[in-house]
Ligand code: GTP
């Protein structure tokens with residue numbers, strides 16, 4: 001395949017934060033993802049290789065524009081083929097329902113109803129109020145959505161089959177894994193780590209990004225990670241160090257982490273959509289990390305009157321992350337800062353940013369803090385199916401571990 005080597009070098013520099021213009025940086029990282037993808041596809045598509053050689057050879061003596069055009073043709077064919085290979089399940093939108101046009105759908109979105117599932121569980125009068133349609137239209141739309149989603153019971157064995165497809169990613173610490181139910185973070189769920197500056201949230205994220213690449217029997221998912229970096233804290237050197245600790249090839253491990261720097265909350269939202277596209281193109285992404293989930297939202301909507309707006313956008317964002325996790329059976333790990341809460345009189349007077357909105361969307365929330373003798377303490381908060389326990393772990397040069 002045609003891979004522009006010097007371009008990759010530049011992008012690697014960009015990822016490691018070496019003097020690159022911010023907008024350029026963004027563009028290059030995306031280019032990098034594209035090229036990396038093409039290279040991957042080429043490896044398992046012999047037919048494709050032949051097509052490309054032919055086209056490129058033909059175009060070799062021609063002008064530069066023609067060569068470029070030829071490459072475009074090749075790229076198009078590659079993408080079509082992959083799309084055929086993996087039939088994506090049809091995605092329904094609200095406007096597929098009777099009586100719901102784009103205007104009503106937009107109204108519903110602003111009321112926090114983004115997809116069919118949210119609509120299917122509403123009552124007719126609730127929907128009629130939110131959408132400004134008659135009760136009869138609302139009832140019809142609800143029934144249609146329930147039909148489409150095939151809501152109802154699943155027998156136990158079917159359910160078990162679904163559960164057995166879940167994947168887990170080890171945190172690197174057995175203690176922390178146990179806290180999360182035994183096998184680390186889980187697919188089809190959002191795991192949120194919140195805690196003060198330096199509590200280990202990013203370190204846990206980097207460790208997970210490496211561990212997801214491990215084979216299943218070693219606690220991984222044989223997959224790639226996406227790292228959405230809002231604060232510029234992704235450190236390639238640190239990733240390599242953690243990989244070396246596992247005896248893995250550091251460069252290969254780094255290559256399997258697709259990094260994108262999100263420059264504002266809009267960009268952060270857009271990048272989640274891009275993850276869906278990458279998966280559809282065949283990238284085996286099994287973990288999505290957002291570090292940090294809330295920083296941009298917090299900075300951009302800081303005025304008193306903007307709180308409702310911020311929460312609404314955050315809610316929508318979390319919703320799209322949940323959907324991504326469900327649809328593609330992948331794990332999502334997000335980090336969140338804390339703010340001091342003077343109203344709390346006992347215990348630790350810190351609260352996670354985003355309040356209940358983030359709390360409800362996260363399946364597992366762990367509160368991280370520094371413990372004695374350089375240790376870290378993780379506390380599971382309000383889990384629907386696990387006890388609110390605490391555990392101790394360490395952050396070392398090998399990443400997250402049980403003991404020093
Ligand atoms: P904010 O993003 O600032 O809110 O903090 P965070 O919770 O993301 O903190 P982070 O995960 O970056 O943790 C930083 C801490 O991890 C440092 O203070 C060190 O204690 C520890 N740490 C990071 N890298 C290494 C390393 O290579 N070796 C060791 N032993 N510790 C490390």
Ligand code: MG
Pocket residue numbers: 201202203233291
């Ligand atoms: Mg951090």
